Amino acid sequence: NLVEIDLLLCGSHTVAVSPDMLRPANGSVRYLVCVVRDSAPKQREIYHLPLRERLKPIRIPLRPADQDVILDLQPLIDRCYQTGRYWQTDYTRPLPQPLNAEDTAWATALLQQAELL
Known part of the structure; x- marks a missing residue:
């Protein structure tokens, strides 16, 4: 399984998907997540994450017999911000x-x- 989380504000996206999958129709998405399951390597699960919205929880695949784990990204980012030196920015x-x-x-x-x- 592969989970790619792209929280870059500028530059090229880092996920392994075709460009037509990168942006939804409204074009307001800055961030995205791409999930590739070992059981379906040609399929991509794309999570579009708009800048002005709380980051959505994403499904993290484990072994085929196991249920996905839900990863809530927002608390992780909040924690990074709190413990990082962003007050110096x-x-x-x-x-x-x-x-x-x-x-x-x-x-x-x-x-x-x-x-x-």
């Missing part, structure tokens, strides 16, 4: 790939609410 610097106007307004409001701007 200069959030006034421009991103390498700017967000669209709506995402910028949303991110700015979050940063102001957290007193990081």
Whole structure:
């Protein structure tokens, strides 16, 4: 089994899927997860993760006889943020790939609410 979690904000996606599977029709997704099961190696389970939404739980396959385990990504990311040195990040610097106007307004409001701007 293979589980790829792509939380990159810019650059090329790192998951092993064809480009037409990367974006949903509305194009508002920044992050994604790709699951490939050993029992069906040509099939891909794609989780589209919009920037402005809480990260969804994903199904992690185990052995074919075992039930999938549910992995809730958001608490993991929250923990990384809490224990990392993100308080040192200069959030006034421009991103390498700017967000669209709506995402910028949303991110700015979050940063102001957290007193990081």
